[in-house]
Amino acid sequence: MRVQLFHPGTICLVALLLACTASFAVTPPTVTSTYAKVNTPQSGNYQPNQTITGTTTHRAVFDTTNGEYQPFKLVIIWESYPSWAPCGAGTDDNLLYTYNQQSGITVYSSPNPVIYQWTTPGPGQYSYVANTIAIPYAASRTYGPPPPPPPPPDGRDYTQGDPVQGDPDVTQITVVP
């Protein structure tokens, strides 16, 4: 009986099943780095009800060299807000689709830099925060390139890679009495 288990045909079938399983494996692109920086306001003292300009820069670098399958979706999400209005800024994102396989694709916030104006609250210690999150995706199978033309984007299935949230950059603000 044991010999029959290792019949060459059985091995052939098992190898085929393994090959089929392997063909469905998806390798998403990877995130090489993320970056968030508060340019202004700089740490220091400010007056109550003073208008300050929050200027932040955000970017993430992706590597699609070994990604399977195409196209890839590269997402950068950023936040720029003062601690007295943590929900005020919400989030912005920039999504980039590409068929390109490249070791360094840098996606920036748009606009770059991000600029918001705020009015300082009453006296106290506050901070200004910049955050960047990057998420890579690969198509779950190859869609295109033509010919024939790939199917419409609606309904395509994507596989998410490992998201990366960089360390936030923070400046300290003191609103004096």
Place this chain on the structure above:
Amino acid sequence: MVVRLLSLAAPVWGIVLGTVACPSCPAQPPAAPAPTAEAPAKTTPPPAAYTVSFRIIKIDVAEGLDRREFADLPDSAFFITPESGDQFYDRVQLRQVFGEAIRPGLVATVGPVYSVTVPPRAEPVAIRGVLMDGKTEWSVSLAVEPRSDDGMKVDLRSVWLTKDLLAFETNPDPGKCEMYVGWPMPMWAGSGFSTNRPDREVGKNFERGYCVLVLVEPAVM
């Protein structure tokens, strides 16, 4: 007994399904049509040079409309493949395909065609431009590497220094994109959304969209 039946049936499965190389499953490569003496196979020589063209299409919301009405657009809405090389050159059709056809109220601005002609396997050739401020520069470097005997399947090697133009750029080591000559494709497409930005209405807003179409053709001049 079941195992025995399975093992006996396995060679049949191997024949029905098999593409796996093993002693009991000999590889069966597809038979290639052999040229006959009467009709020798004609091979088309590969292009001696390629013209690589690209154009940028930007999509925005028509003036006066609320960006929240477009918050439900799929983020891939602008990742559209033109139907043909002719459509790549048709500004009116592209304006329709990337604007009103996606949703009334979207306005597509179709940029000019930038082209460069390169011999196969040459070093990348750069196209440079400036933004509306007259100062900020961008550049795209392009090269073509044939991947088939007839030269109609190629790898487009490219470098995109478009940080201020499209909010992305690549490193100077050229990337690779598989293309077919004569078939335009969206090499890059982007979109952006926001929620609760201080300078917008509360709620999710559609912010921007764009698509970079690329076309590789045999050089004719």
